[in-house]
Amino acid sequence: MRVLSGIQPTGEFHIGNYFGAMKQYVDLQEEEHEGYYFIANYHAFTSIHDPAELRRLTQDVVMNFLAFGIDPERSVLFRQSDVPQVTELTWLLSCITPMGLLERCHAYKDKISQGLAADHGLFAYPVLMASDILIYDSNLVPVGQDQKQHVEVTRDLALKFNQMFGETLVVPEPYILKTVAVVPGVDGQKMSKSYDNTIPVFDTDKGIKKRIMSIKTDSTPVEDPKDPDTCNVFALYQLFATEEQSREMAERYRAGGLGYGEVKKALVTMVLDHFADARARKQELINNPDYVEDVAQAGAAKARAKAAEVLDRCRSACGF
Secondary structure, eight states: OEEEEEEOOOSOOBHHHIIIIIHHHHHHHHTTOEEEEEEOHHHHTTTOOOHHHHHHHHHHHHHHHHHHTOOTTTEEEEEGGGOTHHHHHHHHHHTTOOHHHHHTOHHHHHHHHTTOOOOHHHHTHHHHHHHHHHTTTOSEEEEOGGGHHHHHHHHHHHHHHHHHHOSOSOOOEEEEOOOOSOOBOTTSSBOOGGGTOOOBTTSOHHHHHHHHHTOOOOOOOTTSOOOGGGOHHHHHHHHHSOHHHHHHHHHHHHHSOOOHHHHHHHHHHHHHHHTHHHHHHHHHHHTOHHHHHHHHHHHHHHHHHHHHHHHHHHHHHHTO
């Protein structure tokens, strides 16, 4: 099965990104799926208009994929902007997309509520996303439950295109990622760059420790029992701990005599240990930019070949 997913280059990679997406991509690769993974820099252009910053962040995401184990010999890794066919298919799909479909998309409303300008790129975002998926004959699209609507839009457009012009596009299925409901940030809200509450994976040891030690907790005295199920520190601890470690820590919470600072220090150690290999690999990649660029270019060549095949079908079906 061909799996398609992308990550926007909009900021530092954090723990929520890892558990919400990257870990799943590596697992899917190990299950022998054919992965197409792209850096969604066209999508990022809706909010980042500094050319140098966009290039830097885009290259950083390529390195993150490689650092965590996406193998360019087994998966296709590329930049969205290196496949021009995706924008032509976007136009073909735009011409059959009902306005009402876009007006119902929650992502546009969410971003407007966060203060982003109401421009056409942001509004038409789901059509470009549909093109990203359909241009490679994708079978499965890994998404969180809150992103399922994007795949539903893609399916609606593919079905409508096929109804109008004949069986041309593969209709994809959503692959709901098996992840925790929410990875909490240091303030207790969902970990997100938008809230500036993240724990960056590739920060310095000192920087990671500082962020973890700043996690908000209540004022329960050390000697008193505490509820692990309502503690943000414990929620993060569970992501890295074994079942036995989580059970023992939960018992210590309920027994009393455990300070939040002690749990935070244990979490720091676990985070640094868990990401040690990826962080070392990332540094190697930073020191070898030519290799990173070669990987992106090779992946783009494979992606363009498949995209050209699908676009030719669509152009012919539409009468061009």
